[in-house]
Amino acid sequence: MSKLPEMLTIGQVAERSGVPHTALRFYEDRGLISSVRTTGNQRRYARSVLRRLAFIRTAQRVGLSLEDVRDALATLPDSRTPTKTDWAKLSREWQSELDARIDALTRLRDRLTGCIGCGCLSLRSCFLQNSDDAMAPLGPGAPRLKAATEGGI
């Protein structure tokens, strides 16, 4: 009856999400999003793609690769009813990765704060000059990317 208000053109998605249409095709190519085609071969997107896109951009912003994101999204709705186990496993993996990143970021921030706060403008005792303080050995989180293993900063 109605004209399926669910479906969006690529232009609409680009405008609403802020993601260029070129990037949308690119993401589709890489399997991060999907679309259906009209009889005339044009893409049509479900509204849910907007949420996927927001997710993608957020994840990217904090340093996750499109591949990581794709792998995560691959287990979601589009690939039909993932098992509880799949879901739980993937989510746990992401959790520790995210935790590790949050941790790293927070540490980075707090160190800057500490330095500013201490008034050490000569930087003689600043964390940037000051040597060993060996930040906690990263804990049990997934240290996948090997960073910050030597000294605090």
Added chain:
Amino acid sequence: MSKLPEMLTIGQVAERSGVPHTALRFYEDRGLISSVRTTGNQRRYARSVLRRLAFIRTAQRVGLSLEDVRDALATLPDSRTPTKTDWAKLSREWQSELDARIDALTRLRDRLTGCIGCGCLSLRSCFLQNSDDAMAPLGPGAPRLKAATEGGI
């Protein structure tokens, strides 16, 4: 008297920091680290470079570009006594950027947690399926990278 135990060769720095020597030269090229040369034109690094490297890798891991990092490091020791104002200004900028990223990451994590916790395996009421919840409009932090503006995920 002693043979200046402070100075490290590129190989030593590479080994201790886990950063390949190729990358070390690359970073120097880009102005992120510096070295002095021996009479034979070989690089020698101060131990402090190890902290800089840890900083660089950590910052990179959380999605900051080398350029951002270089700009931040540029105001530090190597460029001689930055003014209190410079210091404070730059640090504040970094602070809000870092805060914004920590925020984004935390939100991402908590959403995953919520989803797992809710047991919505059909995903019918899952945040990934469920539309408007419009995350708080990003606050006053620096939304430099424009992400996650549409819906929660």
Added chain:
DNA sequence: CTGCGACCTCGACCTAACTGGAGGTCAAGC
């Protein structure tokens, strides 16, 4: 039916962040 604007594909190009190899030098041990 004719515009024309939004869409299509495909391949070339771009930046960031590196890596690797060729060809040469330096310095310590034999």
Added chain:
DNA sequence: GCTTGACCTCCAGTTAGGTCGAGGTCGCAG
């Protein structure tokens, strides 16, 4: 003095994550 391994420069190539343009189609308004 010769070898060997660590170092040097320069430059080409790689991967990720896109952008751009050419040349063609779709679909709606007039």
